[in-house]
Structures are given as structure tokens and as C-alpha cells.
Amino acid sequence: MTETPPLLVIHQLEVRYGKIPALSGLELQLAAGEMVCLLGANGAGKSSALKAIAGLLRPQSGEIRYRNEVINALRPDQRLRCGIALVPEGRGIFQALSVAENLRLGSYCRADRQTVKEELDAILDRLPRLRERLKQRAGTLSGGEQQMLALARALLARPQLLLLDEPSLGLAPLMVQEVYRFIEQIRAQGVAILLVEQNTQLALRHASRAYLLKAGRLVYSGDSKHLHADPALRQSYLGA
Numbered sequence: 518m519t520e521t522p523p524l525l526v527i528h529q530l531e532v533r534y535g536k537i538p539a540l541s542g543l544e545l546q547l548a549a550g551e552m553v554c555l556l557g558a559n560g561a562g563k564s565s566a567l568k569a570i571a572g573l574l575r576p577q578s579g580e581i582r583y584r585n586e587v588i589n590a591l592r593p594d595q596r597l598r599c600g601i602a603l604v605p606e607g608r609g610i611f612q613a614l615s616v617a618e619n620l621r622l623g624s625y626c627r628a629d630r631q632t633v634k635e636e637l638d639a640i641l642d643r644l645p646r647l648r649e650r651l652k653q654r655a656g657t658l659s660g661g662e663q664q665m666l667a668l669a670r671a672l673l674a675r676p677q678l679l680l681l682d683e684p685s686l687g688l689a690p691l692m693v694q695e696v697y698r699f700i701e702q703i704r705a706q707g708v709a710i711l712l713v714e715q716n717t718q719l720a721l722r723h724a725s726r727a728y729l730l731k732a733g734r735l736v737y738s739g740d741s742k743h744l745h746a747d748p749a750l751r752q753s754y755l756g757a
């Protein structure tokens with residue numbers, strides 16, 4: 518019997534900004550429908566990893582394999598069409614555009630307008646506050662609403678792999694809960710999620726496995742439960 522290959526396989530990935538190394542020899546795997554977190558202190562290389570997977574940064578060497586194809590040479594828009602969507606740190610919302618216009622941008626790569634409309638309707642059923650604010654300028658939304666908008670926009674590209682960079686950043690605790698409830702719903706639909714979070718406890722509660730980076734190098738990978746239960750291990754790498 519042949520085993521299904523993982524959705525994403527990263528092998529020996531090196532990313533540098535000029536002479537500054539951001540990632541050295543990263544190894545990471547993600548199965549379809551799995552939620553995994555990537556942790557580390559400021560500057561550890563987490564955002565660089567997400568950007569390299571989304572095609573926004575060109576690695577110096579190493580391999581990014583998605584659905585068993587090497588995708589290093591694909592442009593960001595081609596990766597989006599293949600089902601890789603990034604919600605960047607700061608959310609990437611166009612503040613001056615309306616909520617509806619921001620959502621429309623999420624489906625620009627799709628030709629099936631009728632299905633997009635139905636999917637958008639289904640998403641807005643789950644996010645009534647966004648539905649009420651469709652005509653409003655996105656910059657007037659609260660931080661939490663903007664995060665929901667960023668997630669909704671990413672969903673309209675029909676991702677199989679969602680890359681989330683600090684979704685809880687700057688949000689009040691109640692809003693964090695709401696955002697994570699939505700993220701859990703997305704995962705339950707079968708979308709794989711690679712999650713970057715400063716909030717370690719939160720990430721470990723939601724992700725099944727964790728990868729821990731220190732100065733661009735992988736120092737731990739394993740069960741979230743194990744890392745959660747080992748404060749000494751967390752303290753030594755995260756100061757958490």
C-alpha cells in the first residue's frame with residue numbers, strides 16, 4: 518500500500534537577507550488538514566519561513582515541495598492558484614478600500630464567479646459583523662474584524678494550505694478567542710494550517726505539532742502536548 522505524501526515538505530531551506538542568515542537548514546513537514554505551529558523569539562526566522570513558502574522570498578538553497586512537486590520556481594500568484602494562501606503579519610488589508618472590495622481581491626485568481634458568490638455568502642453567514650460592514654472602509658474596522666476579513670479573503674482563494682502570521686497580534690483576549698474559533702472552523706473543513714504565533718501557549722493549545730526556531734535553526738520539533746508540558750524546554754528556547 519502506498520502512503521499519501523505530506524502536503525508540504527521543506528528540506529534544507531536556507532534564506533538570507535544579504536549576509537544576514539534568516540533560516541539555516543530548515544526541515545518541516547505538514548500533512549493535509551493538519552494544524553502545526555512554528556515558534557521562536559523575535560527574529561528567529563518564522564516570518565521568513567512563511568514568506569519563502571508563499572513565494573515572497575527566494576531561498577538561497579533547499580527545497581519546498583507541495584503536493585509532491587518542487588515549487589521553488591513558482592511565483593506567489595502561481596502558488597496561490599495551487600492553494601497556498603498567506604495571511605501576513607499586520608493582515609495586509611487595504612485600509613482605503615471597502616470590506617467588499619477587499620473580499621473581491623481574495624478571489625481574483627478564480628473564474629467560477631457563481632461558486633465564489635455562494636462561498637462568500639457561506640463565509641459571511643459565519644461572520645455577520647463583516648456582512649453588516651460590507652460597504653464600510655476596511656480601515657474603520659477593529660483589529661479583530663480586520664483579522665476576520667483577512668482570513669475570509671484568504672479563504673476565497675480556496676486554499677489547501679493557509680499560512681498565518683501572528684493572527685492574535687494586538688487583539689483583546691475575547692477577540693483572540695473569536696479569531697481562533699474561526700481558525701478552528703477553517704481547519705475542520707480540511708485546510709492545513711501553518712501557524713506562527715508569539716503567544717506560545719495559545720499556539721500549542723491549537724496546533725497538534727510544533728517546530729521551534731532559534732536564530733534561524735530548528736531546535737525542536739514534536740508534539741505540542743510535549744512542549745506544553747515541559748516549561749523548562751519552553752523557557753530554554755522561548756523564555757516563555
Ligand code: ATP
Binds near residue numbers: 534537562563566
Ligand atoms: P518577528 O516575530 O520579530 O517577526 P521572526 O521570527 O518572524 O521575527 P524574521 O522576520 O523572519 O523573524 O527575521 C529573521 C531574521 O532576518 C532576523 O535577523 C531579521 O532581522 C532578519 N530580517 C527579516 N527581514 C529582513 C529584511 N527585510 N532585511 C534584512 N533583514 C531582515
